[in-house]
Amino acid sequence: MQLNDTDLIIQAQKGDQNAFEELVYRYDRNVLSIAMKYAANEDDAKDLYQEVFIRVYRGLKRFRFQSEFSTWLFRITTNVCLTYKSRNKEHLRVSINKSYEDDENEFTAKEELVYEGSSPEEITTGTDLGEIVNTAVESLSPKQKMTFILKHYEGYKIREIAEMMNCKEGTVKKYLFDAIKNLRKKLSPVYA
């Protein structure tokens, strides 16, 4: 008979390694999916994944069932993603050029230049479309990016995202609207 999350957590809190692994395997695909979309590369995504579950391992003894385990887990996941610094220095150099203010409307000139004076055809044939979309999403601020990934790619409800990011639903909506606005600016030469 399959144990529920509560039973697994209780056993894991007593030191049962198998129970902890079982708990991990129930949710780790989702965690890795978020990490893969948030991170710059596969190695960073695996690092994020590992950091999340190490924190869960360390904190599980103090888990008091005041929320669902999944809520707590995904809150850790979003925190780890938002505070993670990539090992890849190239990625960091790009990040330094970005502004992380939530009300930012401007992007760095470097990332805009490729589109100036170019027709959509020139853009899409000259550069892989996927690269353009990825660059656009990567250029969002961490919270806008996280909200957008959780909403659009992972399909979570705004209420769920608010729990994960430990903020109000109105704040999540603001991050989402700002993300869409910034993505439109970035990608309008391509899809218009």
Added chain:
Amino acid sequence: MKHNEYKQLLQLSLFGELKSEQQLKLKEHLLSCEECRSELEDQKNLLELISGKKKTDVDEKILSAARYQLRGALRSEKANKNIFGSAIANITQLFTTPLKFAVVSTAMLLFGILIGNLLFSKSSGDELATQNGNENRFASLSEEISISNLRFIDSDASDGEVEFTFQASRPVRLRGKVNDPQIQSVLTYAMLNEQNPGSRLNSINAMDTEAPMKYDQDVKNALVTVVMTDKNPGVRREALKLMSKYPYDESIKQALLYVITNDTVSGLRIEALNSIIAAGSRGYKLNNEELNLFRQQMQEDENPYIKLRSKTILQEYN
């Protein structure tokens, strides 16, 4: 409702976040507003473009690799929860309430008496016989005690009293059989925690004896952790060699697989691979998840020997 609010409803409707009455309101508004209809079309095109890059399934190979790395990290996490770390954590917890503070103060006083005894009493080179009466000897090398990490709890001497903590250590010499549990316990601690890689190496080598080995579970677990996490390749090599002398089991297999997929030194990957192949010839089989790792190595490893041997393993299973 203001026009801006309708624009926000538009976005929320594309994300499936609107209640039915909000959906109805928006629908009515769209019938009469050209601007919002155009906006809706624009947003749909944007999301369609981005959705083209939507990745739905997690790559199984990446998930397998991530899980293996996590197992290694969890073993390391567990091994590092040593007695001293727990003791420090427990003592720190005692400072949380006034009542416990009183208890701790009394404990500090008793500790002070103990330290005074150590500092000022004559030590006659205590001898400690082991439980089974063989000739292990504990002897203090000198009567000097080194003191470090002095921390004041109360440095205000206006009431005639001060309070502080410090660490006191005295060198100890131990001699005995390598299979003795006390000796193994100290060497195991050293191989995991010594800062100096030479000391870690010597600890491992000290347990690699020609004499009949006693297969201790804690020593094996420590070797598994060192193989997977030690920063020094020489230390990892010696741990791998000693670990291969232990009876083959699941944790040794996982450690070998971890080395094959993660170690940056190709010599170590080859050694681990050879151990897996030798175990295979003795009847120890690999499951599908583990075979996936060899498929990955066959494609991605930079060493041609490892690629070839991985291919051989896969062919044997097919």
